[in-house]
Amino acid sequence: MTAQRGRPRSFDRQAALERAALAFWEHGYETTSISDLTTALGIGAPSLYAAFGDKRQLFYEAVASYQATHGSFTARAMAEEPTARDAIVRILREAATEYTSPDHPRGCLVISAAQNCSPASADVAKALRDTRNKNLRLLEDRIRSDVDSGILPGDTDAHGLALFAAATTQGMSQQARDGAGREDLEAIAEAAVRALPQSSATACR
Amino acid sequence: MTAQRGRPRSFDRQAALERAALAFWEHGYETTSISDLTTALGIGAPSLYAAFGDKRQLFYEAVASYQATHGSFTARAMAEEPTARDAIVRILREAATEYTSPDHPRGCLVISAAQNCSPASADVAKALRDTRNKNLRLLEDRIRSDVDSGILPGDTDAHGLALFAAATTQGMSQQARDGAGREDLEAIAEAAVRALPQSSATACR
DNA sequence: TCCTTTCTCTAGCGATCACTACAGAAAGGA
DNA sequence: TCCTTTCTGTAGTGATCGCTAGAGAAAGGA
Numbered sequence: 244m245t246a247q248r249g250r251p252r253s254f255d256r257q258a259a260l261e262r263a264a265l266a267f268w269e270h271g272y273e274t275t276s277i278s279d280l281t282t283a284l285g286i287g288a289p290s291l292y293a294a295f296g297d298k299r300q301l302f303y304e305a306v307a308s309y310q311a312t313h314g315s316f317t318a319r320a321m322a323e324e325p326t327a328r329d330a331i332v333r334i335l336r337e338a339a340t341e342y343t344s345p346d347h348p349r350g351c352l353v354i355s356a357a358q359n360c361s362p363a364s365a366d367v368a369k370a371l372r373d374t375r376n377k378n379l380r381l382l383e384d385r386i387r388s389d390v391d392s393g394i395l396p397g398d399t400d401a402h403g404l405a406l407f408a409a410a411t412t413q414g415m416s417q418q419a420r421d422g423a424g425r426e427d428l429e430a431i432a433e434a435a436v437r438a439l440p441q442s443s444a445t446a447c448r
Numbered sequence: 449m450t451a452q453r454g455r456p457r458s459f460d461r462q463a464a465l466e467r468a469a470l471a472f473w474e475h476g477y478e479t480t481s482i483s484d485l486t487t488a489l490g491i492g493a494p495s496l497y498a499a500f501g502d503k504r505q506l507f508y509e510a511v512a513s514y515q516a517t518h519g520s521f522t523a524r525a526m527a528e529e530p531t532a533r534d535a536i537v538r539i540l541r542e543a544a545t546e547y548t549s550p551d552h553p554r555g556c557l558v559i560s561a562a563q564n565c566s567p568a569s570a571d572v573a574k575a576l577r578d579t580r581n582k583n584l585r586l587l588e589d590r591i592r593s594d595v596d597s598g599i600l601p602g603d604t605d606a607h608g609l610a611l612f613a614a615a616t617t618q619g620m621s622q623q624a625r626d627g628a629g630r631e632d633l634e635a636i637a638e639a640a641v642r643a644l645p646q647s648s649a650t651a652c653r
Numbered sequence: 654t655c656c657t658t659t660c661t662c663t664a665g666c667g668a669t670c671a672c673t674a675c676a677g678a679a680a681g682g683a
Numbered sequence: 684t685c686c687t688t689t690c691t692g693t694a695g696t697g698a699t700c701g702c703t704a705g706a707g708a709a710a711g712g713a
Contacts (some may be wrong), residue, residue, distance in 0.1 A: 249658035582654080
């Protein structure tokens with residue numbers, strides 16, 4: 244095992260990524276300047292470029308850091324809940340808490356950070372859009388699996404239900420950024436849960 | 449009535465506003481540059497500044513133009529429908545068509561055009577946020593009125609229901625911008641309608 | 654001690670940002 | 684015809700954008 248050569252880095256790379264994620268989360272990709280980032284990270288521009296390549300690569304790494312921490316609750320719900328319905332309910336309820344936490348910016352970074360992009364950074368917008376649409380397809384497949392195995396009613400529209408869950412989540416992120424609190428988002432989540440099909444045989448309330 | 453003095457304007461001011469609205473709708477406030485706008489409007493920068501003041505004022509006028517045309521369907525539903533529930537159902541259904549029209553950018557300008565703003569244009573972000581929150585309060589008041597007059601069940605959470613309708617609409621705008629089609633948005637709308645309380649006495653389906 | 658390697662700092666690159674000074678062009682009024 | 688008024692086109696303002704060349708600093712290896 245070879246020891247690292249040369250002058251050691253003066254900052255914690257992972258901590259810098261987390262600070263970068265907070266900055267992008269708050270203001271978005273294009274509106275967060277390199278100058279903003281060097282201030283937030285407490286390092287000079289050449290250090291930033293040496294460590295992360297360029298602004299785009301730093302953003303992608305910051306998004307990955309976000310997904311591994313604040314944004315991991317959706318993947319956890321998908322992995323741990325026994326049914327698609329349980330996963331949706333848990334995602335909606337945990338989003339209400341996560342999106343309004345006072346410890347970090349409101350809403351979801353993946354949803355909000357690349358909304359307004361110029362053609363020059365269309366690929367960044369596309370990357371987050373692809374992430375959202377991939378999650379949408381994963382949820383749809385999960386719902387379809389439960390329909391096929393009889394856990395959800397046979398007439399359930401898997402595609403439409405996945406779209407509804409995704410749209411509600413994105414609407415909650417938007418509401419959180421517009422000032423809604425945890426109770427507000429919980430009310431949205433519970434209203435959405437009322438629209439979900441029941442688990443086995445459909446029951447009236 | 450005095451005739452206008454001086455050299456006449458070489459372009460149609462209202463048509464220019466509509467083109468500006470399309471540009472802001474597509475890319476957002478900060479990411480649409482003056483250079484983009486002079487190209488889209490087919491005029492020089494001095495003409496733009498003489499006619500509209502500055503970028504911010506042009507944006508506000510473009511938003512007003514949007515609200516008077518593409519964005520007017522919500523206010524029309526609120527004014528024309530007899531009940532809050534009818535208004536919500538109509539808004540959701542018309543949004544599915546409006547947000548996915550091939551004649552203009554996807555989604556809603558008021559929702560999407562000032563998502564990623566730097567501190568320098570925080571007032572623009574606040575203006576659109578205030579517009580959204582004002583519409584939210586109007587809907588909540590309308591719901592509360594129907595609850596008070598017995599049209600909606602007495603245990604209806606007016607605030608929560610208004611939040612749910614607003615969040616669903618915003619989620620539909622996001623989905624439209626992510627590539628969802630009219631049928632997709634209609635599925636979201638119908639799912640949301642299932643979560644609404646029934647008109648008079650609650651009935652099972 | 655001296656070399657190599659890697660990072661950091663100062664300073665500044667060309668491009669683009671929102672915006673405008675200035676002069677000429679196009680209209681009505683006298 | 685000439686003046687006033689208003690708009691348009693050229694050309695550019697200082698500021699900021701993302702990014703980097705080059706020199707010095709801080710580590711390990713010989």
